[in-house]
Amino acid sequence: MLYFGRSERSSIMPFDGITIKALAYELNNLCEGRIDKIYQPERDELALSIRTAGGHVKLVISANARWSRIHISDTRKPNPTSPPSFCMMLRKVLEGGKIRSVEQIDFERIIHITIEAIDDFGDWKKKILICEFMGKHSNIILVNPENNLIIDAIKKYGNDVSSFREVLPGKPYITPPGQGKVDPTTVSYADFCSAIWQQTGSLADAVFKAVSGISPFSARQICLHCGLNDLPVEECGEYELTTIFEHIRRLIRACAVGSAQPGVVLKANRPLEFAPYIIEGMSEFQSYPCMNEACDFFYSELLNQARLESVRSNLSRQVRIILDKAYKKKMAQEGDFNSAQDKEKYREWGELITTYAYQLHKGQTEALLTNYYTNEEVLIPMEARYTPIENAQRYYKTYNKSKRAINHLQELIRINQAEIDYLESVMVLINKAENQNDLDDVIYELEKGGYLKTHTRRTGKQSVKTEPRHFISSDGFDILVGRNNHQNDRLTLKQSERRDLWLHAK
Numbered sequence: 455m456l457y458f459g460r461s462e463r464s465s466i467m468p469f470d471g472i473t474i475k476a477l478a479y480e481l482n483n484l485c486e487g488r489i490d491k492i493y494q495p496e497r498d499e500l501a502l503s504i505r506t507a508g509g510h511v512k513l514v515i516s517a518n519a520r521w522s523r524i525h526i527s528d529t530r531k532p533n534p535t536s537p538p539s540f541c542m543m544l545r546k547v548l549e550g551g552k553i554r555s556v557e558q559i560d561f562e563r564i565i566h567i568t569i570e571a572i573d574d575f576g577d578w579k580k581k582i583l584i585c586e587f588m589g590k591h592s593n594i595i596l597v598n599p600e601n602n603l604i605i606d607a608i609k610k611y612g613n614d615v616s617s618f619r620e621v622l623p624g625k626p627y628i629t630p631p632g633q634g635k636v637d638p639t640t641v642s643y644a645d646f647c648s649a650i651w652q653q654t655g656s657l658a659d660a661v662f663k664a665v666s667g668i669s670p671f672s673a674r675q676i677c678l679h680c681g682l683n684d685l686p687v688e689e690c691g692e693y694e695l696t697t698i699f700e701h702i703r704r705l706i707r708a709c710a711v712g713s714a715q716p717g718v719v720l721k722a723n724r725p726l727e728f729a730p731y732i733i734e735g736m737s738e739f740q741s742y743p744c745m746n747e748a749c750d751f752f753y754s755e756l757l758n759q760a761r762l763e764s765v766r767s768n769l770s771r772q773v774r775i776i777l778d779k780a781y782k783k784k785m786a787q788e789g790d791f792n793s794a795q796d797k798e799k800y801r802e803w804g805e806l807i808t809t810y811a812y813q814l815h816k817g818q819t820e821a822l823l824t825n826y827y828t829n830e831e832v833l834i835p836m837e838a839r840y841t842p843i844e845n846a847q848r849y850y851k852t853y854n855k856s857k858r859a860i861n862h863l864q865e866l867i868r869i870n871q872a873e874i875d876y877l878e879s880v881m882v883l884i885n886k887a888e889n890q891n892d893l894d895d896v897i898y899e900l901e902k903g904g905y906l907k908t909h910t911r912r913t914g915k916q917s918v919k920t921e922p923r924h925f926i927s928s929d930g931f932d933i934l935v936g937r938n939n940h941q942n943d944r945l946t947l948k949q950s951e952r953r954d955l956w957l958h959a960k
Contacts, residue, residue, distance in 0.1 A: 469523050469587045471667020473560045476709035476716065476730035476745040477525060478565060481556040481628070484513065489551050489569065495531040495542035498608055500594060504553065514750075515585050515594055517608050521757065522592035524565060524585055525749035543606050544596065547571065547581060554580065561639050561667040561680050562704075563587040564629070568599075586630060598626045612617035635666040638702050647695045660687040661698065668702070675733065676701055705731065716748040717741040726757065728752040729886055758890070765893050776905055777877045791863045797856030803834045804829065806847035807842050833851050877905075 487506040494500055499516040514527040531537045535763060537545070557567055567583040584595045594608040606622045619628040636649045646665075653660035661671040677683040680697045682690075686767025713729035718739045728748050733739055742748040764785050806823045809815065814821055817838045825832045836845045900906040922935055 468919075469563060470669035470672055471558070471563060471877065472669075472672050472705060472709060473728075473745070474524075474558050474565060474587070474667070475561065475706060476714040476742070477749070478556055478558040479712050479714075480744055480746050481565075481711060482522070483508075483524075484511070484553045484827065487511075489548055489553070489571075489855075492541060492544045492549060492916055494538050497538075498592075500541070500544070500608070500721075501527075501531070501533075506815075508517045508667055515583075517586070517594050518589040519592065521753060522587040522589065523753060524587070525753070526746040526881075527750045527754070527851075527874040529750065529754045540606055540608050547573075547596065547605065547680070548583070557775055559629070561637050562630075562696050563667065569856075573883060576682070587632060589713050593621060593629065595621060595627065599959060602626050618748065635664055637666050638668070638672075639706060643696070643699055646699050647692075650690065650695055650698075650721060655687060657682050657687050657690055661692075661702075665702070671727070672729075675729070676705070714745060715741065716745040718748055718752050725752045725755045762887075762890055762893070765890065766884055766887060769893060769897065772881055772883065772906065773884065773900070777874065778880070780870055780874045780877060784867065784874065787863055787870060789865050791860065791867065794856045794859045794863060797853050797860065800849045800853035804846045806832065807834065807836070807846040808851065810844040816841045818863045854880065 471628050484504055484506060487504040489502055490505050491503040492500065494501070496516070496518070498518050499514065502509050502513040502515070504513055511522070511526050512528070514529075515524045516522055533876050548569050548571050550863040551569045554568040556565060563586065564586045566589075567585065568580055569583060570578050570580045579600055582597045582599050584593075584597055586593045586595070592609075596607070597603065598605055603622060603628050604623055604625050604670050606623050607763065610622055612620045612622055619625075630894050634643060638646075641649070647748070649664040650657075650660045653663050656677075658670070658674045658677040661676060662668055662670045663827065665673075666677070676685060676698060677685070680701055681695075682694055682698065685694065690739045715732050715734060716730045718725050719729075719733055720729040720740055727733065728751075730745050730748075732741070732937065733874050742751065802825065806820065806825060810823050811819070811825075814836075818836050819838050821834045821836055821842075823832055823834060824830070836842075837848070840848065882902065883896050887896065901908045
């Protein structure tokens with residue numbers, strides 16, 4: 455059994471040379487398989503439908519900067535109605551062809567898939583689909599092995615992007631620049647030790663910096679398994695390096711002959727890492743019969759979660775914009791309401807002008823009068839073009855208008871506050887959504903409410919109702935929890951009985 459200790463420090467397992475070694479062995483089962491169809495569901499991702507002796511399989515190849523990978527997958531993705539030019543070219547050149555070999559190149563993060571297909575002249579010709587898994591530099595390139603010229607690539611660039619090589623049709627294919635590391639599959643023990651001793655820092659850092667195809671994560675796990683994880687490289691002698699060297703060789707050999715023990719590390723039922731070896735310790739390790747299944751589960755779950763968070767973030771942003779407008783409207787309405795609250799002074803001014811009209815005359819711009827309610831003098835503005843009585847009538851009119859405005863504003867404020875409360879509850883539902891269906895229900899609710907534009911593509915989907923969450927208390931009572939406001943209404947108005955309890959939970 456190959457297993458590794460598990461440190462508290464965690465990072466997503468990269469698609470490194472060890473993983474690719476295990477996958478390359480399994481993917482050789484595709485040899486002699488026929489490529490029936492090629493799709494490009496994403497800008498930087500291919501899906502090859504391959505007919506093998508065991509049935510149809512789908513091979514996913516991604517050059518995504520974050521999720522670059524290759525593995526057999528059962529996950530379905532929608533394809534664009536109009537295939538990109540790279541996909542159309544691959545269909546023309548490779549569809550109907552047979553896979554002759556799948557090999558890893560020099561323990562690097564590169565896989566060559568050799569495909570033989572019939573060309574325009576009816577001859578069988580080989581092409582190589584080169585898959586480079588190197589983070590933001592990942593690429594998928596089709597090359598003619600007869601002249602080593604690039605036919606096309608999923609990511610094309612010239613000298614303005616890279617001074618080392620051009621990835622353009624008609625240009626010679628150049629392997630990505632090496633990092634000056636030793637190949638663990640061919641290096642001698644003496645050269646291995648020399649490469650390690652040239653490094654500084656911890657032994658794990660030295661293994662990563664000196665040995666090709668080993669990620670920082672794998673380097674740490676190798677050292678952890680050997681009990682050398684915190685050892686500085688300066689303190690390493692022949693015993694320590696022999697232990698590391700032999701373990702790396704055993705691990706690579708296991709991956710190369712199909713003896714890997716792949717699995718996925720889970721935390722709170724979510725995939726945290728995957729590896730072609732057992733990781734013991736902090737989290738649950740879920741074993742898989744093959745590396746392809748482990749990769750498919752890991753990336754499917756991870757990408758689903760990433761898509762969920764993307765939809766959640768976008769939806770939250772849209773609702774927050776609507777909420778901000780509602781809050782601004784509330785401030786404006788409350789300002790108008792406070793202004794209208796001064797209506798009583800207009801009534802008093804009208805009464806005072808009427809009472810003292812015999813002392814006033816047309817042409818005055820103001821009047822200093824004694825308020826018989828408070829026995830204080832009040833300076834009242836007047837319009838010179840109006841008579842005193844006309845000025846009084848104008849203030850009575852303003853008073854009545856303000857009175858009506860207050861009643862109207864109170865209703866508007868109530869309606870707007872109800873909308874704010876509703877949208878705040880929607881924000882809670884968005885943040886607590888556990889899956890895409892939960893978010894789809896919220897989106898549908900917002901579309902019906904006129905807050906979002908209706909998308910016809912969701913019409914059929916909404917025919918299937920999602921159910922509220924169902925729990926059973928320790929006393930045996932059924933507890934139903936609405937996932938959204940429509941479910942809350944359904945529970946309250948249609949499903950609940952007179953003796954049921956209804957609680958508002960936050």
